[in-house]
Amino acid sequence: MPSCAKWHRHQNHIKSIVWKTEIQENMPDISKKTTTKFCNLTQFPLLLAHPRYFNQLSTGLDMVGLAADWLTSTANTNMFTYEVAPVFVLLEYVTLKKMREIIGWEDGRGDGIFSPGGAISNMYAMLLARFKMFPEVKEKGMSSVPRLAAFTSEHSHFSIKKGAAALGIGTESVICIKADESGKMIPADLERKILEAKQKGFVPFFVSATAGTTVYGAFDPLIAISDICKKYQVWFHVDGAWGGSLIMSRMHKWKLDGVERSVLKLTWNPHKMMAVPLQCSALLVREEGLMQNCNQMHACYLFQQDKHYDLSYDTGDKALQCGRHVDIFKLWLMWRAKVGRVLIANVVLFRSFSSINIPSRDSHHPQHTNVCFWYLPPGMRYMEDKEEKKKRLHKVAPVIKARMMEYGTTMVSYQPQGDKVNFFRMVISNPAATFEDIDFLIEEIERLGQDL
């Protein structure tokens, strides 16, 4: 594995620089807080770019994206006004428009912003839905608004609840909708829960469907959900942070059918499946002017109304932030560099779907590039499916992962979900991963777990 060895050396070098300087001088107690073993950081040899890193949804390191990120750092500018970042503001404008065209919104009309990540994008979505229904909330706060209810699948991302807590809506007002065995939201349960909430005096204002759930990679049935939203006049948002990029794939975009009906907005993170360097998360909004009305504060030192250029390019006042990092150039340059409208996502997808070959293990049928599976050590294969087996199986993945990280050869995530005990979730989003890398992971799990 020459490439692997090279990475190790690179990593160790970086680590030894930082480790030997600040940390050992100023933080002697770190060795008390963690075990001695884990103070040795050279035992974490993998960066997200490594082709054997299957641990996160955002992986890989695209050279065009990296070059663009370096240039962005060198420009060291800020997205709040056109005068400060004219080129980047225009690139954001054209790219967001293109993304809206791809979604299928008429003439690419609408609005949007690049935010510091999917969680913030989802929080924006909830904020805009609340403002759209009760514009007085901006001045008067939640005391002017009835008790609200938001709905999302039990498999949705935790940022929906986190956003509700921050926005003063409260996590109890986020009602979880049941998902089927494959992780998709069950529309009938959504309708039932909306009716229940109304009976209890809540005002349903927001449904967040997920296109590509974090663990299973499931796609909620967007058309059925949007019909229910229309029926009950609830704002329909699609969290496509993970799966949104499939809309660029001719082969897979049917999974997002109905996304064009998202009346309000869509979260779409190019820093995941499209391998754009972190951070790059877009929120697309259907209604022009909504973000501006919801968030603007008219700071007269920044958004002067007597400027001599078209003020609609001063996009800062529609953001929750003041200064805003330039996240657009990486995406734009990668998009350009990959021959016109090439679908970056596809390259990854085709390979990953065709290369996964673990028939003998209990594998969840994948809808996206998430592959969820248990590893059954030889000693457990003929046990009866009772509590005892579950209990033992629950401990298998954490031990294998701990060993994996000590060896530093590969990395994969695990978690429980509902009544399912700990299982592995392998994610492929790194275009550099090969068949061999995927085989290596499976063999490594087998090697490290056979004695369990």
Next chain:
Amino acid sequence: MPSCAKWHRHQNHIKSIVWKTEIQENMPDISKKTTTKFCNLTQFPLLLAHPRYFNQLSTGLDMVGLAADWLTSTANTNMFTYEVAPVFVLLEYVTLKKMREIIGWEDGRGDGIFSPGGAISNMYAMLLARFKMFPEVKEKGMSSVPRLAAFTSEHSHFSIKKGAAALGIGTESVICIKADESGKMIPADLERKILEAKQKGFVPFFVSATAGTTVYGAFDPLIAISDICKKYQVWFHVDGAWGGSLIMSRMHKWKLDGVERSVLKLTWNPHKMMAVPLQCSALLVREEGLMQNCNQMHACYLFQQDKHYDLSYDTGDKALQCGRHVDIFKLWLMWRAKVGRVLIANVVLFRSFSSINIPSRDSHHPQHTNVCFWYLPPGMRYMEDKEEKKKRLHKVAPVIKARMMEYGTTMVSYQPQGDKVNFFRMVISNPAATFEDIDFLIEEIERLGQDL
């Protein structure tokens, strides 16, 4: 001006690349939206790094910071868990601790996070104050909480109101406190307004004092304000996004006297006065565990409780974000590179204070590196101070700035404030700026405005 010419060439090159490809192909209507003149982006020749750029609080381009940012981009990792970014998580830990020690909190105890900017840091502060006073708000939302009131000076940053709108508190619950002629909050007015709010049935929960206001660079009297906060049991936050870095200067840190009393938290943006590349904003919190309790959602796919290392290093669940960009390495490396605890801010400060020499113009006495002044064209110098003069003076700065941007030689901000008509605000935060650059700005204003 050889350096200037070099920058022009560099800038023009970048612009011509982007302009000639995407924008002209896909956005023919841009020329309709803006004037033809402003389509010519080569007329915006200044980057924030240019020593003649005095337009924003964050300027400059530090080579150590840039190198660190490039390395960060190359690592392309994420701050949510220790397993994904062990070195960066530890660097964040030691740096935040060091910052808390410098503030003067006992043993550097407390908590903190690097957020995507000062506005988000301020929003965190308000969120934590609300949670600290009414922890049930997380689950039950604002309906479980009495009508709240927050207080901040009329010169404070707009992000306080923006945060209140987002958090469901409402902008009307942000009560503006009068500032004196130099821009400092008047403590007596704060006390009066707190009592007034209580009489009206509001619950005062949050006071945000500003250390370095955006326009004047004024420092609120922190000790007096903290006494009032203590008396009425209101959480005291200091927004030091701009002026917080002065705490590292032996000569100027007295301006922040009382900051150690901020019971809850402090916003401090090293990407401003400390010239760290964008984005780098710290929120420092006095109480350990508060951020975690306020924001955690226990996502079982990310923050597994059966991991084999010390889980306190998984800092992701205390953030509003899920994925979080690595902003720490730039600051840490710059801090190390500048010989131990060298005060980067000082270098800038000494120069800027000593080099400002515009006695003949109506200049506001500076407390920070903001210098606010009017330019009076020759034709207006002997006019009486009446409405007519004010009206004409209000139009001077916008015209000069427009001409300045067409020439592309320098850049400075302007704004009105209260009853003061448009005035220039020159800010020095770029260590590369020289006496000559400052003189150039003044001469350029004179050259471009003498016919007005």
